Amino acid sequence: MNYINYIIPLWISDNSYCTLKLLEKILSKKNDRKLDGDKIFKMGATLAGCFVLIVIVLLVFQLITQSYPIWEEEGLSFIIGTDWNAADGRESFGALPYIVGTLVTSALAMAIGVPLSIGIAMFISDAPKKIGAPLGFLVELLAAVPSIIYGLWGLYVFRGFFMNIIEKPLYNTFGDSIWLFSGTPFGLDIFTASIILAIMIIPTVSSVAREVMKAVPQQQKEAAYMLGATKWEMFKLAIFPYSKTGLIGASILGLGRAVGETMAVTMLIGNATGLNAIPESLFDPSQTMSSIIANEFVEASPAGLHLPALIAVALILLGIAMVINIIAHLLVTRMLKVKEGAVNS
Amino acid sequence: MNNIEKRQEYRALFKQNVQKRLIVDKIVRIIIISCVIAAIIPLGSILLEVFKNGIAAISMEFITQVPGSVGSGTGGVGPAIQGTLIVVGLASLMGVPIGVLSGIFLSEFGDNRLARSVRFFNDVFMEFPSIVLGIFAFLVIVLVLGHFSVWAGAFALALIMFPIIARTTEESLKMVPVTYREAGMALGLRKWVVTMRIVIAAAKEGMVTGIMLSVARIGGETAPLIMTILGSSLFFANMNTPMDALPLRIWRLSMLPYESAQLQGWGAALVLIFIILGINLGLRTLVLHKKETMEILKTLKEKIGGRK
Numbered sequence: 001m002n003y004i005n006y007i008i009p010l011w012i013s014d015n016s017y018c019t020l021k022l023l024e025k026i027l028s029k030k031n032d033r034k035l036d037g038d039k040i041f042k043m044g045a046t047l048a049g050c051f052v053l054i055v056i057v058l059l060v061f062q063l064i065t066q067s068y069p070i071w072e073e074e075g076l077s078f079i080i081g082t083d084w085n086a087a088d089g090r091e092s093f094g095a096l097p098y099i100v101g102t103l104v105t106s107a108l109a110m111a112i113g114v115p116l117s118i119g120i121a122m123f124i125s126d127a128p129k130k131i132g133a134p135l136g137f138l139v140e141l142l143a144a145v146p147s148i149i150y151g152l153w154g155l156y157v158f159r160g161f162f163m164n165i166i167e168k169p170l171y172n173t174f175g176d177s178i179w180l181f182s183g184t185p186f187g188l189d190i191f192t193a194s195i196i197l198a199i200m201i202i203p204t205v206s207s208v209a210r211e212v213m214k215a216v217p218q219q220q221k222e223a224a225y226m227l228g229a230t231k232w233e234m235f236k237l238a239i240f241p242y243s244k245t246g247l248i249g250a251s252i253l254g255l256g257r258a259v260g261e262t263m264a265v266t267m268l269i270g271n272a273t274g275l276n277a278i279p280e281s282l283f284d285p286s287q288t289m290s291s292i293i294a295n296e297f298v299e300a301s302p303a304g305l306h307l308p309a310l311i312a313v314a315l316i317l318l319g320i321a322m323v324i325n326i327i328a329h330l331l332v333t334r335m336l337k338v339k340e341g342a343v344n345s
Numbered sequence: 346m347n348n349i350e351k352r353q354e355y356r357a358l359f360k361q362n363v364q365k366r367l368i369v370d371k372i373v374r375i376i377i378i379s380c381v382i383a384a385i386i387p388l389g390s391i392l393l394e395v396f397k398n399g400i401a402a403i404s405m406e407f408i409t410q411v412p413g414s415v416g417s418g419t420g421g422v423g424p425a426i427q428g429t430l431i432v433v434g435l436a437s438l439m440g441v442p443i444g445v446l447s448g449i450f451l452s453e454f455g456d457n458r459l460a461r462s463v464r465f466f467n468d469v470f471m472e473f474p475s476i477v478l479g480i481f482a483f484l485v486i487v488l489v490l491g492h493f494s495v496w497a498g499a500f501a502l503a504l505i506m507f508p509i510i511a512r513t514t515e516e517s518l519k520m521v522p523v524t525y526r527e528a529g530m531a532l533g534l535r536k537w538v539v540t541m542r543i544v545i546a547a548a549k550e551g552m553v554t555g556i557m558l559s560v561a562r563i564g565g566e567t568a569p570l571i572m573t574i575l576g577s578s579l580f581f582a583n584m585n586t587p588m589d590a591l592p593l594r595i596w597r598l599s600m601l602p603y604e605s606a607q608l609q610g611w612g613a614a615l616v617l618i619f620i621i622l623g624i625n626l627g628l629r630t631l632v633l634h635k636k637e638t639m640e641i642l643k644t645l646k647e648k649i650g651g652r653k
Contacts, residue, residue, distance in 0.1 A: 037535050037538075038535050038537050040537075041537030041540070042454055044446060045453070045454055048442075048443050048449075048450060049446075049447045049454075049455075049511075050459070051507070052467050052507075053463060053466055055481075056466055058485070062485060063481070116380045116384060117384075119376065119381070122377055123377045123380070135381065138385055139384055139385075141622070141625070142387070142388050145391055145565075146564070146565020146592060146618070146621060147565065147566075148567045148592040149395065149614050151596075152395075152599055152610055153387075153390070153391045153394055156610075157390065158387075158390075199384070206384075230367060233370070253472070257472070262474070262567070263567045267596075294571055297480070297571060298572060317474055318473065321477075322469060325469050326469055329465065329469060
């Protein structure tokens, strides 16, 4: 008889879903004894959902335990050391050059790629749909091209072009006076690698930046136009202040991409090791964390310290990438106010 | 008198100001258009060069034969094509169920703290450097088994794949109107039946799109394959031997100093880009008229992006 208490609100409520939940509650009392398909289903889905958490924990755990020998051997000097010698008996590893290489190439790529991407996002967000949509699609296509093909193109096409058209003239005019342009303009250096990286982060940054700019309320733009703003002034007055956080997040997301990028960089950065890998000018070969792993991982023997050293490099890389991405996600989601939560229940 | 003079003065100032602002606006417009052009040129150049150089290498022999001796320029990339298909297929077998189920969890049971953290870490995991995932597969499979194996490669690729699928599935399921679920419930169906039969049927297109996009994405991955399937020049023998894949083959070829290797590299790149862009473009033309799918694609573009 106490069902009455449930049924009365059932009639009052016009929210059909609410009533469903109540009905479910009532009926589930009867079905408790049966093997519950729903429970199994929910458990399976929850398990699959937790898979990502399990993998992350296991991943970090594995990287830490497997790189433990090198931390024991070198301690903190692994991070600040610059020598890299895998020969038996003279083993000595320091990851600083590769950390510097990664940070320098990523920073350069950001400096080139982010303004370009924001320009593209401005164009697409403001263009009529007929131009904007296909253009957006073309930029997305840049993301579909695999990294290895960027590398191949960079190695055989872009490198020669870039070396002759840009690097050599720069070297000839500024080589003696500005340290940035000293070195040998050979094409396999941080400059080329950074430019390829910049091209590769364009789709990421520009598509997020576009979404962020679209999230600016129409009234803001109209108000700016009403004050007599030109298009550029509208961007300056209405869009940039409003979407600042999201744009920064988009750039940081691009930075995360750039830091983890492997193949194209490996093919173009010149693969120096040890002290040589700290770039002294734009035309110096270097090495990033991911490229040293790609280059040496297979040859490293698990018995010595070489493999633990590479795994430790991977751990550092993962740490940097994770921090960058977490910051970026927090910034972007705050800006887009992504509606989280499930559909129901 | 004084009044009129002042007015003219102001008018002149106003004109000057407007002109200046319009010029600045023009300059910015030109800069922005050149930004767009600067991004389109590399894309055009890449596609053009791959096609132009690759087409010369393509032949029946190139697609079906094992690689010839180093530098001879004979043979082909048969094992690499086969390897890519096998590894990607296996990775899909592992990654798709986990990804779809995890997407269902996020969308249908996703209103609690656990789901929120899963959603967040899913997004973060999506951006993990793929080479680190390769090392993880190496540590838990290759080191344990003691030899390079196809499983390890497929596992690494599945790790790249499943967060993308989870996210796509979640987005597509969320697009299904709540009324569909209510109608199912009203018929007295259990929740899992409603989800599997009604919701998934309605969200099928978006989910398939996401799955295919993730397949295209892992098809071009190189870094995690280096330390898992290693590369070889023989056809598939069994799961516990090294195997070749197209991106790996391109990488090895690019390190050789011979002209013929370069040509073969372009050929392999053409095959790879044909597979990947084929999946991408095919999907888009297939689903272009479906508004819902385009919506999902739009929300996912920023999430999926390209390689790492």
